[in-house]
Structures are given as C-alpha cells and as structure tokens.
Amino acid sequence: MRNGWIRGGAAWVGVGMIWGGVGETVAAVESPAAPAQSLILFIGDGVDDHQLTIARNYLFGNVAAADGFSFDRFDARAAAVVQTVSEQDGVTPVYVGDSASGGTAIAAGTVTSRGRIATTARTDRDVPTVLELAQAAGLRTGLVTTSSITDATPASFVAHIALRYCEGPGDMAGMRGGVRTGCPDDVSTAGGPGSIAEQIAASGVDVLLGGGTKPFSQPTASGETPLQAARAAGYSVVEDRAGLLGADAKRPLLGLFGPGTLPVEWAAQGGAQAEPVRVSATGEIVYPEAQTCVPNPDFGNRPTLEEMTRKAIELLGADGARFFLMVESASIDKQAHARQACGQIGETQALDRSVQAALDFAETHPETALLVASDHGHAAQIVPIPSMFAALPPMLGPQLPPGRVAVVKMPRGGVMGVSYGSNQGYAEEHTGTQTPVFGQGPGTESVRGLIRQADLFDVMRRALGLEVSPPQP
Amino acid sequence: MRNGWIRGGAAWVGVGMIWGGVGETVAAVESPAAPAQSLILFIGDGVDDHQLTIARNYLFGNVAAADGFSFDRFDARAAAVVQTVSEQDGVTPVYVGDSASGGTAIAAGTVTSRGRIATTARTDRDVPTVLELAQAAGLRTGLVTTSSITDATPASFVAHIALRYCEGPGDMAGMRGGVRTGCPDDVSTAGGPGSIAEQIAASGVDVLLGGGTKPFSQPTASGETPLQAARAAGYSVVEDRAGLLGADAKRPLLGLFGPGTLPVEWAAQGGAQAEPVRVSATGEIVYPEAQTCVPNPDFGNRPTLEEMTRKAIELLGADGARFFLMVESASIDKQAHARQACGQIGETQALDRSVQAALDFAETHPETALLVASDHGHAAQIVPIPSMFAALPPMLGPQLPPGRVAVVKMPRGGVMGVSYGSNQGYAEEHTGTQTPVFGQGPGTESVRGLIRQADLFDVMRRALGLEVSPPQP
Numbered sequence: 001m002r003n004g005w006i007r008g009g010a011a012w013v014g015v016g017m018i019w020g021g022v023g024e025t026v027a028a029v030e031s032p033a034a035p036a037q038s039l040i041l042f043i044g045d046g047v048d049d050h051q052l053t054i055a056r057n058y059l060f061g062n063v064a065a066a067d068g069f070s071f072d073r074f075d076a077r078a079a080a081v082v083q084t085v086s087e088q089d090g091v092t093p094v095y096v097g098d099s100a101s102g103g104t105a106i107a108a109g110t111v112t113s114r115g116r117i118a119t120t121a122r123t124d125r126d127v128p129t130v131l132e133l134a135q136a137a138g139l140r141t142g143l144v145t146t147s148s149i150t151d152a153t154p155a156s157f158v159a160h161i162a163l164r165y166c167e168g169p170g171d172m173a174g175m176r177g178g179v180r181t182g183c184p185d186d187v188s189t190a191g192g193p194g195s196i197a198e199q200i201a202a203s204g205v206d207v208l209l210g211g212g213t214k215p216f217s218q219p220t221a222s223g224e225t226p227l228q229a230a231r232a233a234g235y236s237v238v239e240d241r242a243g244l245l246g247a248d249a250k251r252p253l254l255g256l257f258g259p260g261t262l263p264v265e266w267a268a269q270g271g272a273q274a275e276p277v278r279v280s281a282t283g284e285i286v287y288p289e290a291q292t293c294v295p296n297p298d299f300g301n302r303p304t305l306e307e308m309t310r311k312a313i314e315l316l317g318a319d320g321a322r323f324f325l326m327v328e329s330a331s332i333d334k335q336a337h338a339r340q341a342c343g344q345i346g347e348t349q350a351l352d353r354s355v356q357a358a359l360d361f362a363e364t365h366p367e368t369a370l371l372v373a374s375d376h377g378h379a380a381q382i383v384p385i386p387s388m389f390a391a392l393p394p395m396l397g398p399q400l401p402p403g404r405v406a407v408v409k410m411p412r413g414g415v416m417g418v419s420y421g422s423n424q425g426y427a428e429e430h431t432g433t434q435t436p437v438f439g440q441g442p443g444t445e446s447v448r449g450l451i452r453q454a455d456l457f458d459v460m461r462r463a464l465g466l467e468v469s470p471p472q473p
Numbered sequence: 474m475r476n477g478w479i480r481g482g483a484a485w486v487g488v489g490m491i492w493g494g495v496g497e498t499v500a501a502v503e504s505p506a507a508p509a510q511s512l513i514l515f516i517g518d519g520v521d522d523h524q525l526t527i528a529r530n531y532l533f534g535n536v537a538a539a540d541g542f543s544f545d546r547f548d549a550r551a552a553a554v555v556q557t558v559s560e561q562d563g564v565t566p567v568y569v570g571d572s573a574s575g576g577t578a579i580a581a582g583t584v585t586s587r588g589r590i591a592t593t594a595r596t597d598r599d600v601p602t603v604l605e606l607a608q609a610a611g612l613r614t615g616l617v618t619t620s621s622i623t624d625a626t627p628a629s630f631v632a633h634i635a636l637r638y639c640e641g642p643g644d645m646a647g648m649r650g651g652v653r654t655g656c657p658d659d660v661s662t663a664g665g666p667g668s669i670a671e672q673i674a675a676s677g678v679d680v681l682l683g684g685g686t687k688p689f690s691q692p693t694a695s696g697e698t699p700l701q702a703a704r705a706a707g708y709s710v711v712e713d714r715a716g717l718l719g720a721d722a723k724r725p726l727l728g729l730f731g732p733g734t735l736p737v738e739w740a741a742q743g744g745a746q747a748e749p750v751r752v753s754a755t756g757e758i759v760y761p762e763a764q765t766c767v768p769n770p771d772f773g774n775r776p777t778l779e780e781m782t783r784k785a786i787e788l789l790g791a792d793g794a795r796f797f798l799m800v801e802s803a804s805i806d807k808q809a810h811a812r813q814a815c816g817q818i819g820e821t822q823a824l825d826r827s828v829q830a831a832l833d834f835a836e837t838h839p840e841t842a843l844l845v846a847s848d849h850g851h852a853a854q855i856v857p858i859p860s861m862f863a864a865l866p867p868m869l870g871p872q873l874p875p876g877r878v879a880v881v882k883m884p885r886g887g888v889m890g891v892s893y894g895s896n897q898g899y900a901e902e903h904t905g906t907q908t909p910v911f912g913q914g915p916g917t918e919s920v921r922g923l924i925r926q927a928d929l930f931d932v933m934r935r936a937l938g939l940e941v942s943p944p945q946p
Binding site: 053054061065073074078082083092093094096114377381383392400402412421422432433435450 | 852925
C-alpha cells in the first residue's frame, strides 16, 4: 500500500481513477428499489463450467437445475470475464488470473496484477473493498474459508498488500523459489500496515473462520504475534469444531482450525493419484485404475464449511443486524492444482451445502442477497475414456491424454475420465476461461449476460446501498 | 432406422417413451403467448465457455457483453448439460458427447449414443426432429453449415441413421480404422432410407448450404447419385459464391461448395502449428514461436457463413413465410481437434457475424426467435505463459504443459497461450463440460439456469407452436 486512503474512514482516495479498471465500461448495474438487508457472497475458488460439471456429474448425475446444485436454481446467472494485467505496465492484459487478482476484482472492483491484494498493479495504491464499505456503513462483517484466513481470497476483502505471500510477520522478507516474495514497503516498522495476519487482527471484522495458526503465531518486530494482537483487540479465539459450535455473539470471533489450508472433506481411497496413461508392451492403452471417492481420513476435528457458514450467519445475523459475509470453498482450486478429482468434488459439495445453509437463512430473511462467484478457471477436463480415436490404426500414434488422468468410479455406474493437462510439473495451472456467477435476492438482477468480474463489486455495493464517497477535505 | 414412424406424416411412433430421455425430468418449458413467426438456431460446434473466451479475447479483448459477441447481449442465457449414453445398454451415462448425439439431443429431444443420427441408442428407433415437425406444419426449412451438409450436426435435423459416417451411398458398408462403420439396415436396397445424402436429397428442405459434393456424387445401387436425385426432386444446385448470391426462391436450393468440410476463414501465418513446449540444453523452457492469425490463403470461392446465412434468411423469409433455419459453424470443433487456435477464432467470428445477420433480420421481423447453442465442449484452454510456477526450483521439474501449445499474438498487445492437452495422438478430444446457450425473441424465455441439451427441442417446438401428435390409427 502507498496512498492516502484511510482504512475505515471516509477518504477513499483514488477510487475515481480506478473505478473503470483498464478502460473498460462498467456494466450497467442497477441499484435495487430497497437495499438488501444483508449479502452473502460465496466464492468457489477455481470454479468454472467444467469444474462444476465434474462435481455435478458425480454428486447428482448429469442432470438439469431441478436436480443439481442449490445455486443451479438461483434466479440470476451470468458469466464473468476474468481480467488481469501485467505488473510491469499495469495495463497489458494477461488472460489468466489468480486468487489475488480475482479476489481483488470481486472485493474492490479493481483490475490488478496476479499476486496483489487490494492494491493496484504497478502503482501499489490501496483500493477500498466492499467489506470495508460495509463496515464503514455499520454492517457486521465476516470472512469464512477452508484455506488460511490469510490466503489470497479472504485477504483481498480485508487487507492491502503488494504480495499475497506476505501472510504472516515472518513472510515479510521471504523468498520463494529464488524470487523475492517479501513486502518491505508494508512492514509495520517501516510505517506500513504489516502482514496480512496483522492487518486481519486489526480489522475489526466480526467473524473470521478458516486456517492460519501459523501466520498468526509469527512475532512481529515488537515481539507480539497477530494472535496476541487479535486477543488484545477483543477477539474470542477458537481452534476446533467444538469451540466454534459453542461460540456466542458477545465478542468478535477468530476461528483458526489449522496451520494453513484445512484438510479437505473427500479423498481418493488409498491415496490414489491421477497418473499418466500408459501404453503396454503389447501396445494396449492402460488407464490408471478407477478411483473410489471416500471421506478424507485426515479430516480431523475441524468444522465443515457448512458448519462454519451456519455459525457465521447465526452470529452476524443475531438480533436482525445487517451484515456482509464472504464464504470461500478454497480447496476446489487447491485440489485441482494437486490433480485430486475426488478432493475437488468433495469441496464443491461443501460449497453447495454452504450455499444451502444461506438459502435456509434467506427463507426466513428474504431481504438477503446471495451471490456465488469464482476467481478464475482451472485445469481439469472431462475426457472420453477410452479415446474417441481409440479405433484408429496404430500408425496414427497412441491415442491418450498427454497429462495425468484420474478415472473416477461413478456412484450411478460407469466411470468419468478427468484429464489434468495444463502442466506436467509441480501443479496444474489456472486457466483463463470466463467463469459462472449465480445470484438470488435483492440487487442481484444485474447478474445477467456477460459481466466483468470487477462488476461484482458494484453489484454488491449497490445491493447493500453502500456509497463510495469522494475524498473529503 | 427401424420403426413405424413415417417421415413427414402425422404418426410419430415412440415419441412418448423417448420424450424424457434417460429418466430425467424435462425442464418446465413454457409455451409463449403467441408462437414465433420463425426460429433460427445457431450451433457453434464444440463451443463452451473456454472456446468462447479464447475467441473473444482475440477479437474484442477480455471485455463484457457490451463489447463482446452479438449473442453475449442476448436476453436469455443458460447452461446446457450434455447427455450421452452407452450404445451397449442405452442407459449408462457416458459424460462426453459428439456432434451426432449432441445434434440429436437438440434436434429431436432424445438422449442417444455417440455417432447416432436421430435414432435411439441400442434400439435404433427413428425420432422426429424439430425440422420435420416444422415441415409438417407447413413452415419453410433450411440447413446451413461450414461442414459437409451430410455431417453429423445438419444430418441430425433431417436424417435418421445408425451411424454418422454413412454420409454417402459409398459409405454404407464402410470400415474406419478396423471398425465396421456401415449402416446395413439403412441401405435403400434393404428397404432403408439410404445414406444421409440420399435422405437429404429426398427431404424437401428448402435451403441446404454447405460442403458435400463427395457424398452427393456417389452412386447408389440403382446407379443414381444423391445429386441427381436432388435435381430430379426440383433442387437448383449451386457450387460457388457467385451461384449462391444469384439464387432465387423459385426452386429449393442445394449449395455444395466443396467436397466435404469447407476451408476455414483464418489460419496461422506460414502454416504454424501448435507444438510441444521444449526444455533447452541449458534448462530453459522454450515456448513455440508466437503465431499471427491471418486470412486463410486457401479459402477459395466459397461463400462465408455470414453470406450463406443472409441468403438462407432471404430465401426462407421471402413473402413473409414462416421458417425454421439451423446454421452451424462447424469448424470451431474441427479446428480445435486440429489444434489450430487461429482457425478456431476465425470460425467463432464467423458464428458471431452470422448471428448478427439474423439479428438484422429480427430487427425488421421481431417475431423471430434466435437461439445459439453447442453440441459439446472442446479441448483448448487458456494457460499462463510462462507457467505460474516458473520460478520454482529446478528440482520440482520443468513447469510446462504436457500437450501442444499455440502462442497467439494478440491484436491489443501481448500473447495468449492456448494449451491442447486432451490427446497426444491424432486429434484433440471433445470434453464433457456443460455448454452455454443464448436466446432472444418469443419462446426463448425458458432458456435460463441449467437445462438439458434435449430441452432445447422442446423450447424450439413450443416457440414455433409445433405439436407432437400421438399416432393416429
């Protein structure tokens, strides 16, 4: 961060010039007749049409809305173009985003470069987020995730920092893979707001649930950890499912249920991995053995995303208060990176069940707006098993995917082939596809056709009737 | 084909039991207050959210609806689940379709196995198509494509045959890659309706435009070619752009502008191909040289898809007649199979311009319904260039896509990486993602949320007020 914007105050410097992103026209977003009482935003990290189809095929069959995900039945549906720019010039489109640029686009309506948390590409200016606007307007706020609460998606709503990897005080001068990943301008002793964990501890957000004991336990130069700072700021801290379920609304709540990314709900039985398809000595194509999806034996005593969502809604909505809540199913992305089809499916189910929790609340609180969005596309593709070209003569070469393949045993019979073909190295890549958006409730009527990811900031802001004021002298 | 259904007549045998596909609930499709005067269905073969994003990024930038494709601005938008079943049991879901199963789902509302043209999986029963219902109701009809007019997509609207490869009389006993690809039950001397070309020649469809001189020139057992049969049935035959532009509405029109698939509009300069990413001797990742998209030098004297569409609309809509027209941009799929990113982009532009031609007609004929749909997903994915993991230490392996990559030089600066990672052999595979659907005009209000591909038959049938009658004694 480097600008005159004052957190929680009214002086939103630089908003005017950032508003339209990289010269695009902001879609015509209408303000609803009456603002929503509350808004719950879900982010399926790495969700695109393909990842949704993979999970829906497994969970429900290849069915239409009536039998599919809860959000398949939402009234509003759109596609969102992902916009990211080069950090070098702050203007050239890059076509594939990450959770930091996508999170910043959604949270703050600003097109930025990959890795940046609510700051502008190249110029490193802080940009206000919908959560901060909601706070300033007196709404309660919450962030829920299955990743570390300091990870890029939740961070984009509450922190402002040059690099997503500066999660805790110990990361501020870090190196990753030979590249400097630190955030020297943001270190608190240099007058900056500190690491993401430090910023979260000072945020005043009412409910914070996810992983993150690691970044929260690293001491700053003053010797204080973000966890100590959070307690000093009045947070009640819980570290397991029982602690969460027993929490009340008397104090703001910080739930840290693991060191970083939380264990996922599903895994492949026996730890099966996606593997390359082989050609046998006799020239036969040999697919990896079919995987059976089972509950993850290492799930531990963390709460589910659905439990976190229900608790967050209960605490935030107590006494009829207005609130803004962001809920992220983070490991759809992380399991896709790791080529874990069963893991992806289980985390997409977790997203769906959490949305259902919000629908249950909306049933008795109809002035609640719900949005389901995504930050970027991902690599997994459903491919034919065997190849559609399997009958071609051998002189045309072996007909098999070049990357790793997971063959998933389907609960309704047969198998589904999932190909991971974007990177043969460390992990699969994000992809640049447009992503789906679903909306229901007051103010979500503008979620239609093709929008920019950054338009969602405006949709949320207007749905809640939040104003972005020009700087006051 | 093997059943009692009489083409063009009123006895639609078997419709009742096929109606709901494989036991799915048909979505609630509403009939409009007043039926549409005419309906134009566009099929982008192999189009999914990812293929659309690739083309839009190149043609318009990564922009929202106002600046994107014509159909990005349509009022109605949905996603369609692709449904295909095993030919063995006719029931088990297969998850990846082709143009025959997808075409049959859209044209006839019937979930079938890959390769089948308006016939049921396993039981080989003919199913009536929306084009045939329109004909029976007295509407003019037309089929336009950039593939052979005998290829799977157009064939699904007008022919009934066990296998898409039986395009001409010479294909009826054919072999492909060691597999029997013939259609012995459908041979005309065995009492069948003959090859797809023979069925088209006898169809009475008013406007037929595409490739196909090859299948239309093969003699049947009687010695007559489908082309001769078409002329005998009254068709005026044209074979180039000038012939098309000079055609009038006095006689039905058969335009065959090449032997099979027509040349595409765009190509990579110098015939550049997608290639594997290499690791140099010094360990550097070397991407293929960036491709420049140029007009295809081998385009020849065929009309463009836009020209074919404008002419078809002019002929069918003459004197205010009602009509049903299907227009396919076929080579979005074929260029994706061949890993030709520039080719894909050019054919998607052709789709967009053809839709614009229909929008121009709809402006003066507002009772025209427009639909844009797809038969299945495809392989190409936008990936980061360089890898998001490029900075990782060498011990984690080279970070590069396992398949072939096209690096496309973008008109607004920079490059876009397109990865083809579904098959390392002959051609890329179709994928199983849900696909986008766009609608505008009377009767397209049901195009919302998540529908089945087969629901589109019902949408079209109801939009035009066409009845599927039970068999009459």
